[in-house]
Amino acid sequence: MKKLQNIPEPSLRRLVRYYHLIKGLEADNNETVSSSWIALQLGLESIQVRKDIQYTGIAGKPKSGYNISELKNAIENTMNWNNYHDAVLAGTGKLGKSLLMYDSFKNYGMNFAVAFDTDPSIIGTEINGIKILPIDKLSNLVKRMHIHIGVLTVPAIVAQEVTDMMVEGGIKAIWNFASYQIKVPENVYIVHAQFSQSLALLTNKLPQLK
């Protein structure tokens, strides 16, 4: 397999769109798909589609295009979705709870091993089979279980404190939903998943749309 390159964020986001698109095709028993067809469906340029797919290490054939199952596998490999990695979630409020309830993360490389909160009334209970433990156990447990992914769904006011606990425990990647600019050492990677970021893309366009 090709060595992993550093794929730009917009290409990663588009590759996920191609993935969902071709999963529909696979269900229809198609065998191949062309970059121009993908481009047409998603309102992109074919050259862009080909360039993005190149990052996954596979090439299309001049006439027929890409083999669909090969392309699907290549995207899954690129995203590391062919197996899943344990994660912890901190903050089991409305959003945290709904993420714990969402069973499809395993298809996208992530499995919740355990969750943490401060509320004594829910500590010791389970959400969707995932145990809720007291937050002061986070660092130790994460270290002991060798977990590298942390999902942050705590209120902004405690976001940095909980981030520090995650880093202390050896978390290497944080999926941050808290509306706070958490700081981490250089070797820790943050993905900003706040609704406000995604919603801004929409509300910014509103005046042009009416």
Add this chain to the structure above:
Amino acid sequence: MKKLQNIPEPSLRRLVRYYHLIKGLEADNNETVSSSWIALQLGLESIQVRKDIQYTGIAGKPKSGYNISELKNAIENTMNWNNYHDAVLAGTGKLGKSLLMYDSFKNYGMNFAVAFDTDPSIIGTEINGIKILPIDKLSNLVKRMHIHIGVLTVPAIVAQEVTDMMVEGGIKAIWNFASYQIKVPENVYIVHAQFSQSLALLTNKLPQLK
């Protein structure tokens, strides 16, 4: 005020990060902030920060930088967050319900006026004060209420059908959480908010992080 430009998506996403960062500063009674300080906090280049902020139509002063409340207002204006726009949500499953429960969307320009589902056991009930109506009323109601934002949290298999209902009713912007590549006419704008897209940014990096 300056005419709105078409701001690139990465700049919009970063502007939201600056916004959350300076909101913290405002609470600390600071009056100004420099592009280099923002850059340092977020691991970016100052020139990038200045370029992004330029899109909002304000300029910093050579020594002191930006006035914080002016910058905050400029970002809110750019995102159209200074007032809110009515939206409908379709699909009140786990995710849809948790979005309806989230009260902070009004701070980010959006207000749920009404929600739709097909499940007779919840039609007629309310979630967080928001009425759930039968999905076949969507087009008419959206048209009658002049609502232009649709939030799509339905299963992939009905995503296109519900999208068509939204478009029929005059929806101009769709915030899509369904793992399906919905198609819309050219004058309708889609923001892809699937968890899988954001999670891909994280899982793709995992091999480099250990």
